[in-house]
Amino acid sequence: MLSVLDLFRVGIGPSSSHTVGPMRIAARFLSHLVRHGHAAQTERLQVELQGSLALTGEGHGTPRATLLGLLGFLPETIDLDAAERALATLHVSHRLTLPGGQEIAFDPARDLILDFENIPALHPNGMRLTAFDGHDRLLSDKTYYSTGGGFIASERQLSAPVDDDRIGVRNDVPYPFGSGAELLHLCGAHGLSIHALMLANEDAMRPREETEARLDAIAGIMLDCIDRGLTTEGILPGRLQVQRRAANLWHKLQAAPLANERESLFDRLNAYAMAVNEENAAGGRVVTAPTNGAAGIVPAIIRYYCVDAERSAKDMRTFLLTAGGIGLLYKQRASISGAEMGCQGEVGVACSMAAAGLAAIWGGTPEQVSIAAEIGMEHNLGLTCDPVAGLVQVPCIERNAIGAVKAANAARLALHSTGPMRVSLDQVIETMRQTGLDMSSKYKETAQGGLAVNVVEC
DSSP: OOOHHHHSOEEESSOIIIIIHHHHHHHHHHHHHHHTTOTTTOOEEEEEEEEHHHHTHHHHTHHHHHHHHHTTOOTTTOOHHHHHHHHHHHHHHOEEEOTTSOEEEOOHHHHEEEESSOOOSSOSEEEEEEEEOTTOOEEEEEEEEEEETTEEEEHHHHHOSSHHHHHTOOOOOSSOOSSHHHHHHHHHHHTOOHHHHHHHHHHTTSOHHHHHHHHHHHHHHHHHHHHHHHHOOSBOSSTTOOBOOHHHHHHHHHHOTTSOHHHHHHHHHHHHHHHHHHHHHTTOEEEOSSOSTTTTHHHHHHIIIIITTTOOHHHHHHHHHHHHHHHHHHHHHSOOOHHHHOGGGTHHHHHHHHHHHHHHHTTOOHHHHHHHHHHHHHTTTTOOBOOGGGOSOTTHHHHHHHHHHHHHHHHHHHHTOOSOOSSOHHHHHHHHHHHHHHSOGGGBSSSSSTHHHHSOOO
16 A cells, blocks of 8 residues: 555645656666666766656756756755756756766756657656766666656556556555445444544554654645745746736735625635645645645645634544545556546546545545545546646646635535445546546647647737
């Protein structure tokens, strides 16, 4: 089993598969060179971004993230000011210092290649990294894949026939499950809620106090991101010149606190979700939930239904554990990569996770939580990923706002349910997977179809 904490990664925007993943891949390749004794011999590095990483790479910040990884920065700990200084120095000096102190020539314009023609068969987000010695002899040639939500895999791992090898994590837990049906069976057999079962599994990986502290930290980073987005105005980076809207909407809400309750609910969820995704679009610090492109939905629901409702930190943990358990099903049984599944694998999964978490803190049974998750995905099936100008802005920011409102409604519908639904969570996850496989590649984070080609850039 993967850990719930694997789904909630701290990183930088605007895309977990295009920034967090490539940064981690670059760092892993450097570690590989050190481990095999090649770092001291290396005189030249070359990086090829393939598939979606090339096609929407510039708009998604992939070259920048790759360079940051080569410069030694990691998504979880990056100092953005220091990172910008290091990038500026690299672009002027064309010199890169490898682990161990070996300094080599590295010109991003020459050594970082966007390969628009190569769409890898194993996964559309491919990165090939090669190292050469002073005589231009090949020292290492590795291909990795950014598989969504900041997860990465080597070519060997993705080619492996066994799921455990593919994921690369072998955590022995008391309640392993591979489907929604198995999860519900375990809850019923042991008299556990989904969040209690998930916490017991996390207990097998680390002390409970550490798990709770990390969950609290994740919630804190999410809420801080909302606060930044609600107080920051201006234009988002990129040629679309998109105006930030969350702060203006928040100002209006503050000026009319006694407005219609229903309208206030929608406006607050909209403001919270958009605040996160505007921060993400600006390259800010966000939490994958389960991806950067869908990072606003879970925090928006937490802010409104936990913080604004004055619920406890324990309720936020319940929410995150439940949402994370549902997210693991999508990760294990399908994909959370927009380049594989379209936006149904990002916003759809986030909506499903948030609906489940909300149903849990409202006192729903495991069956009702599963129904909430199913409803959240069912009405996002077929959602395409067609970012205009290759930027994670239009329609991505608004899409998170809509997803947050959908999640709340899915949870309410689930709690009114009185019996089994005709569509199960496993069936909707499998339908999402099949739909993603059938979907044309031009609608899957390539900016080659949909809004990306029908919206005229000005």
